[in-house]
């Protein structure tokens with residue numbers, strides 16, 4: 001749709017919103033963002049971005065800055081131990097573009113957003129913090145948007161990138177509530193010992209404890225396990241609660257659990273997912289990122305999916321004559337990829353949650369035989385689905 005540039009309003013300045021703003025502005029569209037938070041304030045800890053997400057960041061021109069701000073894991077290595085500290089197996093994640101793009105990067109979330117928002121500022125994208133949307137009305141050729149500051153904006157396209165509990169989703173009449181997955185995730189930030197450079201997973205019965213470098217001097221840890229619905233943990237108790245939940249973990253986990261003193265930087269998240277059939281748009285209002293397809297975190301792919309959404313949306317708008325066609329092909333291209341990630345991630349999480357102590361030896365043996373094949377199978381299928389998505393855009 002290169003006949004005219006569009007006025008685009010993006011709701012939400014998370015990964016999806018920031019990346020979409022960059023991709024669309026770089027294609028010449030006039031983009032603005034409204035973000036409900038009063039300041040760029042991102043729940044911190046870390047995130048890992050695999051090669052497919054880094055490829056999208058490369059397309060957005062952010063790769064070098066992101067690599068400099070984070071920690072690419074040497075050789076893409078993931079070392080597995082069981083909760084007694086016994087080594088199980090090591091796997092290698094695939095790189096991209098003949099090794100130019102690393103297999104996996106750990107980065108502090110706030111650092112990733114610093115890079116993204118610096119680019120947004122450099123591109124001159126207006127950002128209204130402390131603002132949300134009160135109402136949306138279809139008008140000829142566009143949408144009238146009522147903002148919480150009392151102003152009204154007329155725009156050609158609204159992108160709801162407002163996360164798992166998207167208000168935009170409800171506003172366009174999509175009655176799909178996030179589903180509580182039964183899992184909680186405990187995350188903490190620690191000093192990184194200089195010799196700890198691998199991604200490490202410690203596998204307990206029905207629990208996982210991960211360790212991931214995120215910078216030259218920091219790493220983050222994350223523990224996943226089943227948690228009751230709606231259980232409230234008082235934030236002041238999060239460090240001691242996280243330590244208690246994984247107290248039986250030995251080996252590489254032990255020193256970091258011992259580090260969880262009062263006041264340590266710990267975050268608890270009850271994990272929800274959003275499974276939304278197509279279309280992901282109603283008229284000229286489109287959902288992307290977690291608003292359309294929030295996933296459990298077991299494959300560490302939700303952020304990468306949000307980055308890819310941004311790149312593919314910008315491509316779809318260029319490739320189609322009308323906005324309606326572009327939004328249709330965007331959904332058709334992205335749903336199979338996002339659904340695959342959601343399905344694999346959910347089944348990995350649920351299989352882990354069913355484990356009991358007596359299963360550990362058999363599980364470890366199975367991992368020694370098959371863990372690398374599973375990694376290769378997952379990334380191989382993801383690459384096929386990405387290629388199918390590209391082909392849909394080209395038709």
Ligand SMILES: Cc1cc2nc3c(=O)[nH]c(=O)nc-3n(C[C@H](O)[C@H](O)[C@H](O)COP(=O)(O)OP(=O)(O)OC[C@H]3O[C@@H](n4cnc5c(N)ncnc54)[C@H](O)[C@@H]3O)c2cc1C
Nearest residue numbers: 012014015016036048132162163185289290300302303304
């Ligand atoms: C425990 C956990 C660990 C994870 N680990 C990883 C990982 O290692 N790697 C990975 O790739 N992914 C990971 N993910 C997934 C990843 O965090 C998400 O997929 C990603 O953040 C989605 O980005 P988003 O921009 O769609 O949503 P969000 O990051 O949620 O951003 C939404 C933005 O919209 C704003 N907003 C919300 N409502 C409104 C409103 N009404 N008006 C205006 N603004 C609004 C919010 O303030 C926020 O800034 C993890 C998820 C969880 C839960």
